[in-house]
Amino acid sequence: MLLQQAINALTLGSLYALIAIGLAITFSILDVVNFAQGSLVMWGAYLGVVFSVGLGLGLWAPMLGSMFLVGLLGMALERTALQPLRVRNAPPIAALLATLGAATILDHLILIVFGPETRAFPSPFPVRMVEVAGAQISTLELTITGIALLLLVGLQAMLRRTRIGLAMRAIAQDGRVAGLMGIDTNRVVALAFGVGAAVGGVGGVLTGIYYNSVDISMGYSAGLKGFSAMVIGGMGSLPGAILGGFLLGTAETAATAAFWSGYRDIVAFSLLILVLIVRPSGLLGTPEIRKV
Amino acid sequence: MIRERLVLGTLLAGALLLPAVIRSPYVLHVAVLAGIYVILTLSLNLVTGFCGQFSLGHAGFYGIGAYTAALLAVNWGSPFALNLLASATVAGAAGFLIGLPTLRLGGIYLAMATLGFGEIIHLILLNWLAVTRGPLGIPAIPGPALLGIDLGTPARQYYAMLALVVIATVVVSRLVDSSFGEAIQAIREDEIAAEALGVPTTRLKVVTFTLSAGLAGMAGAFFAHYATFVSPGSFTLVESILVLSLLVFGGMGSVEGSIAGAVVLTVAPEVFRFLAEYRMVIYGAILLGLILFRPQGLLGGFSLGLTRRVA
Numbered sequence: 289m290l291l292q293q294a295i296n297a298l299t300l301g302s303l304y305a306l307i308a309i310g311l312a313i314t315f316s317i318l319d320v321v322n323f324a325q326g327s328l329v330m331w332g333a334y335l336g337v338v339f340s341v342g343l344g345l346g347l348w349a350p351m352l353g354s355m356f357l358v359g360l361l362g363m364a365l366e367r368t369a370l371q372p373l374r375v376r377n378a379p380p381i382a383a384l385l386a387t388l389g390a391a392t393i394l395d396h397l398i399l400i401v402f403g404p405e406t407r408a409f410p411s412p413f414p415v416r417m418v419e420v421a422g423a424q425i426s427t428l429e430l431t432i433t434g435i436a437l438l439l440l441v442g443l444q445a446m447l448r449r450t451r452i453g454l455a456m457r458a459i460a461q462d463g464r465v466a467g468l469m470g471i472d473t474n475r476v477v478a479l480a481f482g483v484g485a486a487v488g489g490v491g492g493v494l495t496g497i498y499y500n501s502v503d504i505s506m507g508y509s510a511g512l513k514g515f516s517a518m519v520i521g522g523m524g525s526l527p528g529a530i531l532g533g534f535l536l537g538t539a540e541t542a543a544t545a546a547f548w549s550g551y552r553d554i555v556a557f558s559l560l561i562l563v564l565i566v567r568p569s570g571l572l573g574t575p576e577i578r579k580v
Numbered sequence: 581m582i583r584e585r586l587v588l589g590t591l592l593a594g595a596l597l598l599p600a601v602i603r604s605p606y607v608l609h610v611a612v613l614a615g616i617y618v619i620l621t622l623s624l625n626l627v628t629g630f631c632g633q634f635s636l637g638h639a640g641f642y643g644i645g646a647y648t649a650a651l652l653a654v655n656w657g658s659p660f661a662l663n664l665l666a667s668a669t670v671a672g673a674a675g676f677l678i679g680l681p682t683l684r685l686g687g688i689y690l691a692m693a694t695l696g697f698g699e700i701i702h703l704i705l706l707n708w709l710a711v712t713r714g715p716l717g718i719p720a721i722p723g724p725a726l727l728g729i730d731l732g733t734p735a736r737q738y739y740a741m742l743a744l745v746v747i748a749t750v751v752v753s754r755l756v757d758s759s760f761g762e763a764i765q766a767i768r769e770d771e772i773a774a775e776a777l778g779v780p781t782t783r784l785k786v787v788t789f790t791l792s793a794g795l796a797g798m799a800g801a802f803f804a805h806y807a808t809f810v811s812p813g814s815f816t817l818v819e820s821i822l823v824l825s826l827l828v829f830g831g832m833g834s835v836e837g838s839i840a841g842a843v844v845l846t847v848a849p850e851v852f853r854f855l856a857e858y859r860m861v862i863y864g865a866i867l868l869g870l871i872l873f874r875p876q877g878l879l880g881g882f883s884l885g886l887t888r889r890v891a
Contacts, residue, residue, distance in 0.1 A: 373871070373872070380687065381634060381688075384634075392861070393865060396860040508817070519689075
């Protein structure tokens with residue numbers, strides 16, 4: 289029973305971690321909390337439905353397709369909504385508002401195209417139950433967790449081992465100096481934003497398959513859970529986002545088991561506020577020093 | 581100066597004469613809604629526009645106010661005027677309790693914390709079935725009445741709203757022009773410099789947050805009595821973002837802007853009803869466009885002399 293719950297927590301946690309890590313990449317490199325991340329997650333989920341249910345393309349093609357298209361959408365968003373603000377040196381809060389505006393547009397475009405009704409997202413492969421140490425695990429949960437972990441490892445590798453990853457880390461440290469060192473900051477920032485969006489898009493597809501459906505409010509809740517996970521782990525810290533996602537998944541699973549599901553979300557936000565009050569930099573973040 | 585007074589007087593006279601000229605209950609209904617949003621926007625302006633502290637949880641205080649009034653009126657038959665005060669007090673107290681631990685956080689951290697609190701308030705309204713009836717909401721709230729006079733007609737409700745808007749505008753303008761207002765604007769401009777000059781920054785931020793939450797709560801009480809029905813769905817992050825859009829549209833740190841922004845963006849969707857589902861897309865585009873091309877808001881430096889001009 290405990291193992292069963294632990295597996296639920298792990299699956300939920302890996303979904304949250306994927307959404308949070310997209311947010312964390314954007315925040316670490318641009319210092320912007322992307323309020324459109326939930327909308328991008330939802331776009332990923334709906335594109336997944338189109339490819340998987342509409343065109344019958346199975347699991348991998350819809351996931352890669354969503355990842356690519358949502359990544360492009362994210363880059364377009366960065367170009368139109370954020371880059372002009374960066375050039376103008378606008379206060380960070382302007383960028384927050386710009387992503388809010390973009391989120392409103394993206395959400396309602398989904399509503400116009402797909403309508404308000406919930407859409408089924410059946411698993412693209414037959415789901416079987418596997419018995420591990422007395423607990424029943426579905427192949428669906430295994431696949432979701434596996435893909436999420438694979439992506440998280442891949443992202444870390446990209447950031448640590450490739451030239452573009454090095455450029456991203458350099459910009460995260462100091463964008464101006466990185467520019468002076470010959471890094472095309474605008475291109476790298478747009479790419480980083482695209483990567484964050486693409487990860488969110490995959491998160492959307494997996495969330496849709498996990499709940500067997502997509503609906504117009506899923507971006508809202510996915511975005512909020514992603515924020516909570518990122519803040520708990522430490523704003524802009526990638527390992528933090530992963531840790532935060534798994535902590536959140538565990539706390540919610542425990543709350544659902546102990547009380548009832550209505551209070552699940554209260555646990556998430558209480559954890560968010562508790563961390564902000566006790567340790568605003570999050571569990572794995574570095575404390576920010578206020579400078580004159 | 582004289583011209584400003586003249587424009588202000590004309591606008592006020594126009595607002596006073598509106599029910600005499602247009603008898604359509606629908607127009608007056610939109611006007612009352614616009615009034616509620618003017619108060620909410622003024623409330624957010626106080627804390628975000630003037631004090632520079634981002635709140636993404638204002639729908640929570642609005643909701644606390646609405647439910648306080650609804651519960652008092654339905655369970656104990658408490659009168660409208662008393663409920664306005666009670667809601668302002670309860671929402672203000674909530675603002676104080678939430679502001680105390682979180683206002684030491686700056687910028688984006690405060691925004692995330694208030695977002696969390698706003699969502700928790702919404703979830704409590706949704707799940708505390710014994711008191712709030714959850715998603716069913718609270719129906720049959722008595723309409724606004726004052727000193728035994730039933731404000732049942734659309735015109736009377738409109739005048740009650742107008743009175744409340746004028747009071748809120750005067751209070752916020754005087755507050756902004758006081759030494760307290762100067763201090764909170766100093767916090768917005770440079771918190772560390774303000775602190776160095778002896779401004780008790782945390783205390784003033786908490787006071788501003790409390791006042792702002794109280795004002796939002798009062799708007800909630802009016803809404804509850806006016807709509808005669810409240811449900812948790814009206815008090816989500818979406819509502820907080822809407823009010824923030826109104827504020828940005830009108831221009832942060834401008835009392836005139838809050839009024840104009842709230843009125844224009846409440847009336848515009850009604851006028852553009854034929855655009856149906858594209859309305860919200862256009863809303864988002866307006867918000868985005870303003871931030872990109874006109875960050876000072878629609879009215880920018882325009883002033884009617886409601887507050888002193890700060891160089």
